[in-house]
Amino acid sequence: MGPTASGKTDLAIKLSEQLPCDLISVDSALVYRGLDIGSAKPDGQTLAKHPHALIDICDPAEVYSAADFRRDALAEIETSLANGRTPVLVGGTMMYFKALLEGLAEMPAADPEIRQEIECLAQEQGWAAVHAELARVDPDMAAQIHPNHSQRLSRALEVFRISGVTMSEWRQRQTAAKLPFRPLQFAIAPQNRDELHRRIALRLDMMFDAGFVAEVEQLKARGDLHLDLPSMRAVGYRQVWQYLAGEFDLAEARERALIASRQLAKRQLTWLRSWPEIHWLGTPLGTVSQQDGTISRNLAQIQALLVTSSSE
CATH class of the missing domain: 3.40.50.300 (P-loop containing nucleotide triphosphate hydrolases)
Structure with a gap:
């Protein structure tokens, strides 16, 4: 690495x-x-x-x-x-x-319409606005994602808008991987x-x-x-x-x-x-x-x- x-x-x-x-x-x-x-x-x-x-x-x-x-x-x-x-x-x-x-963690599949809504928000108000919205609904995840990292921001907010469950909570439900090595x-x-x-x-x-x-x-x-x-x-x-x-x-x-x-x-x-x-x-x-x-x-x-x- x-x-x-x-x-x-x-x-x-x-x-x-x-x-x-x-x-x-x-x-x-x-x-x-x-x-x-x-x-x-x-x-x-x-x-x-x-x-x-x-x-x-x-x-x-x-x-x-x-x-x-x-x-x-x-x-x-x-x-x-x-x-x-x-x-x-x-x-x-x-x-x-x-x-x-x-x-x-198993998370909701991508939704093109919701992703487009987030892209429009970013185009109109900037990715800082997307980060601010994510911080409001999922502060733990927002703290881990830089405001300029558009792809991760979009996905984290998309997951919440699709499911009503934050990405942080989805990850908490994750089962630890058991590797054979x-x-x-x-x-x-x-x-x-x-x-x-x-x-x-x-x-x-x-x-x-x-x-x-x-x-x-x-x-x-x-x-x-x-x-x-x-x-x-x-x-x-x-x-x-x-x-x-x-x-x-x-x-x-x-x-x-x-x-x-x-x-x-x-x-x-x-x-x-x-x-x-x-x-x-x-x-x-x-x-x-x-x-x-x-x-x-x-x-x-x-x-x-x-x-x-x-x-x-």
Whole structure:
């Protein structure tokens, strides 16, 4: 686990070169076909050499939920273990990790009409107004959701409007998941926030240089995609889509994408700081030789804990 641009994928690939591992992606953008550049999806050559399960499994017009992920991830884990291998889950979608470890409460199915009502409220009064309404009916959930996190806000308020029962109460009814294994949980993150911001900016520039705008143009030209879909709400995609729609220029799109990426990293770190049973790893910084040294130490720490765990 770790924030965006922290080096999770590179470390997982290095691990798979030393141990009989099966890599399983935990990323809400990588599940979608065609979201390649802006999602920092490993390229075809890398995936051919180091396959990742749960990448490119959905069309962008589809909705892929945390419940879908839990079902698919458990199936992939079971297959890996049955083959005598070690499943390694790698990604930054913390809600997916939480769903896997804790299970999910049964909640009402989405209602397009109610969701549209909430979208209209947001368009007319802003997402702060949606957050305020959620705080009135479900203060516990509102306290957990940032006012800018539109998708989670919309879903939490939608659940209450559909059922008259708050999402907090639905979750209290949740039955704890019983997993047939004990996961080892690792996190990687730069200790210096400025370093993380530098990495995020560098990767974003590389995305734009690699043809990110053209990628979103192709998605937009399909005609069946829109900004209400989870795929198009992914960080960077929304901002470039809005640029293509003429809402602002490319420089502003890049700046907004940068801000959204930093906000995502902040949310991911907030999750991780309160995450139980987590082992923190160092993040490779500086020169290539320094990076290799940090990666080697991380791999040694992971392998030592794997050995200890298997002997218990």
